[in-house]
Amino acid sequence: MSALKNSQSPKAVKSSAKSAKSIAILAIGLIVFSGVAVIQGATKIKLGLDLRGGTSVTLTPRASEGTKVTTEAIDQAVEIIRQRVNSLGVAESEVAAQGSGTNRQIVISVPGQTGEKIVQLVGQTAELRFRQVLVEGAPVATTAAADAKSATLPSGVNAELNAKYAALDCTKKESLQGGSTESPDIAVVGCDRAGTQKYILAPAQVVGSMVSKASAAIDQQGAAGWYVLLSFNGEGTKKFGALTTSVTTLAAPQNQVAIVLDGLVVSAPRINEAINGGSAQITGSFTQEEASNLANVLKYGALPLAFDQGEVLQVSPTLGADQLHAGLLAGLLGFLLVFLYSFMYYKGLGIVTVASLMIAAAIAYLSFLLLGEWIGFTLTLAGIAGAIVAVGITADSFVVFFERLRDEVREGRSLRSAVESGWVKARHTIIIADTVSMIAAVLLYFFAVGGVRGFAFTLGLTTLIDLLVVFVFTHPLVALLARTSFFASGHKWSGFSAKSLGMKIKTDGSAELKG
Amino acid sequence: MSSLSGIGGRLYRGETSIDFIGKRRRWYAFSGIIIIISAITLGTQGLHLGIEFKGGSEFSISKAGATVEDGRAAIAAAGVTGETVVQKVGNDRLRIQTGALDSFAAVKSSLAQTFGVNVDDIDTQIIGPSWGKEITKKALYGLIGFILVVMVFLTVAFESKMALAAIIATIHDVFITVGIYALVGFDVTPATVIGFLTILGYSLYDTVVVFDKVRENTRSITSTGKITYSAAANLAVNQTLVRSFNTSLIALLPVASILFVGAGLLGAGTLKDLSLALFVGLATGTYSSIFIATPILAQLREREPAMRALTKRVAQHAPGAVTLEAKGGLNGSNSGSETKVSWARGPRNQPKRKGR
Numbered sequence: 001m002s003a004l005k006n007s008q009s010p011k012a013v014k015s016s017a018k019s020a021k022s023i024a025i026l027a028i029g030l031i032v033f034s035g036v037a038v039i040q041g042a043t044k045i046k047l048g049l050d051l052r053g054g055t056s057v058t059l060t061p062r063a064s065e066g067t068k069v070t071t072e073a074i075d076q077a078v079e080i081i082r083q084r085v086n087s088l089g090v091a092e093s094e095v096a097a098q099g100s101g102t103n104r105q106i107v108i109s110v111p112g113q114t115g116e117k118i119v120q121l122v123g124q125t126a127e128l129r130f131r132q133v134l135v136e137g138a139p140v141a142t143t144a145a146a147d148a149k150s151a152t153l154p155s156g157v158n159a160e161l162n163a164k165y166a167a168l169d170c171t172k173k174e175s176l177q178g179g180s181t182e183s184p185d186i187a188v189v190g191c192d193r194a195g196t197q198k199y200i201l202a203p204a205q206v207v208g209s210m211v212s213k214a215s216a217a218i219d220q221q222g223a224a225g226w227y228v229l230l231s232f233n234g235e236g237t238k239k240f241g242a243l244t245t246s247v248t249t250l251a252a253p254q255n256q257v258a259i260v261l262d263g264l265v266v267s268a269p270r271i272n273e274a275i276n277g278g279s280a281q282i283t284g285s286f287t288q289e290e291a292s293n294l295a296n297v298l299k300y301g302a303l304p305l306a307f308d309q310g311e312v313l314q315v316s317p318t319l320g321a322d323q324l325h326a327g328l329l330a331g332l333l334g335f336l337l338v339f340l341y342s343f344m345y346y347k348g349l350g351i352v353t354v355a356s357l358m359i360a361a362a363i364a365y366l367s368f369l370l371l372g373e374w375i376g377f378t379l380t381l382a383g384i385a386g387a388i389v390a391v392g393i394t395a396d397s398f399v400v401f402f403e404r405l406r407d408e409v410r411e412g413r414s415l416r417s418a419v420e421s422g423w424v425k426a427r428h429t430i431i432i433a434d435t436v437s438m439i440a441a442v443l444l445y446f447f448a449v450g451g452v453r454g455f456a457f458t459l460g461l462t463t464l465i466d467l468l469v470v471f472v473f474t475h476p477l478v479a480l481l482a483r484t485s486f487f488a489s490g491h492k493w494s495g496f497s498a499k500s501l502g503m504k505i506k507t508d509g510s511a512e513l514k515g
Numbered sequence: 516m517s518s519l520s521g522i523g524g525r526l527y528r529g530e531t532s533i534d535f536i537g538k539r540r541r542w543y544a545f546s547g548i549i550i551i552i553s554a555i556t557l558g559t560q561g562l563h564l565g566i567e568f569k570g571g572s573e574f575s576i577s578k579a580g581a582t583v584e585d586g587r588a589a590i591a592a593a594g595v596t597g598e599t600v601v602q603k604v605g606n607d608r609l610r611i612q613t614g615a616l617d618s619f620a621a622v623k624s625s626l627a628q629t630f631g632v633n634v635d636d637i638d639t640q641i642i643g644p645s646w647g648k649e650i651t652k653k654a655l656y657g658l659i660g661f662i663l664v665v666m667v668f669l670t671v672a673f674e675s676k677m678a679l680a681a682i683i684a685t686i687h688d689v690f691i692t693v694g695i696y697a698l699v700g701f702d703v704t705p706a707t708v709i710g711f712l713t714i715l716g717y718s719l720y721d722t723v724v725v726f727d728k729v730r731e732n733t734r735s736i737t738s739t740g741k742i743t744y745s746a747a748a749n750l751a752v753n754q755t756l757v758r759s760f761n762t763s764l765i766a767l768l769p770v771a772s773i774l775f776v777g778a779g780l781l782g783a784g785t786l787k788d789l790s791l792a793l794f795v796g797l798a799t800g801t802y803s804s805i806f807i808a809t810p811i812l813a814q815l816r817e818r819e820p821a822m823r824a825l826t827k828r829v830a831q832h833a834p835g836a837v838t839l840e841a842k843g844g845l846n847g848s849n850s851g852s853e854t855k856v857s858w859a860r861g862p863r864n865q866p867k868r869k870g871r
Contacts, residue, residue, distance in 0.1 A: 050785075058646075060643075060645065060646070060649055105649070308643050308645050308646075309641070309643045310642070310643050310645070310646040310649060311567070311640065311641070311642050311643065311646050312639070312640065312641035312642075313639075313640045314637075314639040314640070315638050316577075316635065316636045316637070316638050318577055318636065319575065319577065319638045322577075322780070323784075323786075325780075326776050326777060326780040326786065327786070329776050329780070330769075330772050330773040330775075330776035330777060330786065331772075333772035333775070333776060334768060334769030334770075334771075334772040334773065335769075337768035337769070337771075337772060338765055338768050338769060341764060341765060341768060342765075345761065381784075381785050381786060382706070382709070382785055382789065385773055385785065385789050385790065388769045388770075388772070388773055389713065389769060389770060389793060391769045392762075392765050392766030392767070392768070392769050392770065393717075393720070393766065395765045395766075396720075396762045396765060396766060399758055399761045399762050399765060400724060400758060400762075403755075403757060403758040403761070407754065425731070428727060429723070429724055429727040429728075432672050432673075432723050432727060433720045433723045433724055433727075435668065435672070436665060436668070436669075436716060436719045436720050436723055437716050437717075437720050439661065439664050439665055439668065439716070440661060440712070440713065440715060440716025440717075440719075441716070443657050443660050443661045443664065444657060444709070444712055444713070446657075447653045447656050447657035447660065452705065452706075452709045455709055455713075455789070459713070
C-alpha cells in the first residue's frame with residue numbers, strides 16, 4: 001500500500017478535491033431545491049387522472065366544408081371548451097391542445113366523478129346557428145312522392161330537400177348523433193335532440209359567434225318559470241332583428257326560429273314580435289338545469305371547429321389507486337432487481353450503482369414535485385412506466401462506464417488512472433447514446449397524445465437526470481473510491497479483483513503493484 | 516457471475532472470440548427467415564388490434580365475486596349485440612369490451628344494476644372510430660421524423676455508413692417485433708405502439724455503444740495495417756459483448772417487473788401492453804446491435820478502396836490472419852481457435868499487463 005501513498009501527486013490531490021466538490025455541489029443543489037419545493041408548497045406529486053380517478057376526453061378536429069383546421073381555430077376551440085368545462089366548477093379541470101401545429105388534439109381532463117356530464121357537455125363541440133323553421137312534422141319517415149309537387153312546397157324548399165325530409169327518421173339513433181357540418185348558407189333538414197320532431201330549416205341568418213351573452217333566469221312572479229336571456233352583438237342585433245321581423249307575420253311553423261346546435265334543434269321558439277333591441281328571452285317549461293344548459297350552449301356554442309370524439313376515459317378513484325399501487329410496486333421491484341444484479345456482478349462497485357440510482361430517483365422525485373408546481377406536470381401511469389424503463393437506461397450508463405473502467409484495468413492501468421482514461425472514453429459513448437434516447441423522447445412527445453406524452457416526458461427528463469448524475473455523482477464517486485485501498489488493491493469483493501476481471505495471474509510471480 | 520467476468524476478460528483480450536462478422540450470412544439468413552415469416556403472418560392473419568383501433572367501449576367493474584357469465588347476461592340485457600369480450604382481470608375485476616354502442620348509458624346502468632355498484636364506480640373508455648387511425652398516423656410521422664433526425668445525428672457524431680447500418684438494424688427490429696406480435700397474436704393497443712417507438716430509441720442506443728467501440732478500434736487501422744476493418748469491428752463487438760449482455764439484462768429487469776406487476780395486478784392495460792412491447796423489442800434490439808448492425812457496417816466499409824487495400828496488406832503481412840475475402844469465415848469449422856486468435860490480434864492486444 002505504500003506505493004499508493006507515494007503516488008499522491010499534487011494533481012491527484014486536486015482531482016480528489018474536485019470530485020468531492022462536485023458531489024458537495026450536488027448535495028447542496030438537492031437541499032436547495034428541496035427547500036424551494038417546501039416553500040412553494042409542492043409537497044405532493046400531482047397525479048394524473050388515471051391514478052386518482054376522473055374523466056378525460058380527447059377530441060380530434062375535423063375539417064369540413066368551409067372550415068379549415070388552423071392553429072387559431074384550435075386555440076379558440078380550447079378557449080371555448082375551457083369556459084364550458086370551468087362552468088361546471090370542478091377544481092383542477094384542464095383543457096389543453098396537445099401535439100403540434102394543426103395536427104393537435106384537444107384533451108379535456110376533469111378529476112372526480114363528473115364523467116357523464118363532462119362527456120355530454122364537451123360532446124356539444126358544435127356550431128350554433130339560428131335558422132328559420134320552414135317545415136315541421138312528426139319524426140317518422142314518410143313517403144316522399146305524395147307531396148313532391150313543387151307548387152305545394154313552401155318557399156325555400158325544393159324537391160330534393162323535401163325528399164330528404166321525407167326520408168329522415170328521427171326515431172333512429174343515428175339521426176340524433178348530430179355532428180352536422182353543413183354550411184350555414186344552405187337550407188337543411190334536421191331533428192330535434194329528443195327525436196320527437198323533424199324540421200326543414202332555412203339558411204342560417206344568425207350564427208353563434210354573434211351571441212354576446214346568455215344566462216338562465218327565473219321569472220319571480222312564477223308565471224314563466226325558468227327562461228334564458230340572450231344578447232347579441234352589433235351584427236347579431238341587426239341580423240336577428242331582420243330575421244324576427246320577417247317571420248312574425250308568417251303562419252306556423254314558419255314563425256319559429258330554431259336554435260340549432262351541432263346539427264340538432266335544441267329549441268324552436270315561436271317569435272311573437274320583432275326583436276330589434278339586441279336581446280331576447282327564450283321561455284318554455286324549463287327546469288333550472290335545462291335553462292342553464294341552454295344558456296351555456298348559447299354562450300359557448302360558437303365553436304370554430306367540428307370535432308370527432310377520439311377517446312373518452314373514465315377512471316374511478318378505486319381503479320386509480322390500484323394503478324398507482326401497481327406502478328409503484330413495479331418500480332420498487334424493478335429497482336430491487338437492478339440492485340441485486342449490480343451487487344452480484346459488480347460486487348463493491350454495485351454500491352456506486354445503487355447510490356447513483358438513488359440519487360437519480362431523488363432528483364426525479366424533486367423534479368416531479370417542482371415541475372408540477374411550475375408547469376403543471378402531472379404523473380400518469382404511462383409516466384411511471386417511462387420512469388421505470390429509464391431505470392434501465394440510467395443503469396446502463398454505469399455499465400458502460402464500469403466496463404470501460406475494467407477494460408482499462410485489464411490493459412494494465414492502475415485503478416486510479418483507469419478511472420480517468422476510462423471515463424474520457426465512456427463519457428463520449430454515454431453522451432451519444434443519451435442523445436439518441438433524448439431524440440426519441442422529444443419526437444414521441446411532439447407526435448403523441450395523452451398518456452403517451454407523459455411517457456415521453458418522463459423518459460426525456462430521466463435521460464437528462466441520467467447525464468447529470470453520471471457526470472456530477474457517479475464519476476466523482478468512483479474517482480474517490482478508487483483511492484480507497486479496498487478498491488485499488490483489487491479486493492475480491494471490490495469488483496476489480498483479477499479473478500472477477502478474468503485476468504491471468506502471471507505464473508512467474510512477477511506480479512507487481514503499479515502506482 | 517464471476518465466470519461471466521472471466522469471459523469478459525477473455526473476450527476483451529481476444530482470446531475468446533465469436534465470429535460475428537464472418538458468419539454474417541448465417542445471422543442475415545436467420546433474420547431473413549423470421550422477417551419472411553412475420554410478413555406472411557402479417558399478410559394472412561394480421562395484427563390483433565385492440566378496441567382502440569376499431570372504436571368501441573370498454574367497461575371495467577370492480578366487484579368481488581363478479582363472474583364472466585354475469586357480465587355477459589348484463590350486457591345482453593342491455594341489448595348489446597355483436598362482438599363482445601368479457602374477461603376476468605385479477606381477483607375481482609371484470610372487463611367488458613364491446614363495439615360501438617347506441618346506448619352507452621343503458622349498458623352502464625344495466626351493469627351497475629347487475630353487480631350492485633354505483634354507476635360512477637364503473638370505469639369506462641369510449642373510443643371513436645377514427646382514433647386508431649389518428650394514432651397510427653402520428654406514430655408513422657414519429658417514426659419517419661425519428662429516423663431522419665437520428666440519421667443526421669449519427670452521421671455527424673459517427674459517419675454516414677454507421678448511421679445507415681444503425682437505421683437498417685432498427686427497422687429490422689421493428690419488423691421482427693411487429694412480426695412476433697402478429698405471430699403470437701398479442702393485442703396491439705396505442706400503448707403497444709408507444710412501446711414500438713421506444714424500442715427504436717433503445718435499439719439505437721445499444722447500437723451506438725457498440726459502434727463507438729468499433730470506431731475506436733478502427734481509428735488507425737489503415738496506418739498500422741495489421742488488422743482488417745472487419746476483424747477490428749468483430750473485436751469491438753466481442754469487447755462490448757459483456758456490456759451488451761449486462762445492459763440488456765439491466766434494462767429487461769425493470770421492464771419485466773412492470774410486465775409482471777402490470778399483468779398480474781391490473782390485467783390488460785397500459786402497463787402490460789407497453790412493457791410487453793418493450794420486452795420483445797429490447798431482446799431483438801440487443802440481437803440486432805450485435806448480429807446485424809455491425810456486420811452490415813463492416814460490409815459497407817469493406818467496399819471502400821482504402822479498406823480493400825488494407826485487407827490485401829493485412830493478408831500479405833500476416834499470412835496467419837484470416838480476412839473475409841481470403842477465408843470467408845463462413846463456416847469457421849476448419850479455421851480453428853488459432854485463426855480466431857489471430858483475427859483479433861490488434862495493436863492493443865500486446866501483453867502490456869503487468870499484473871498487480
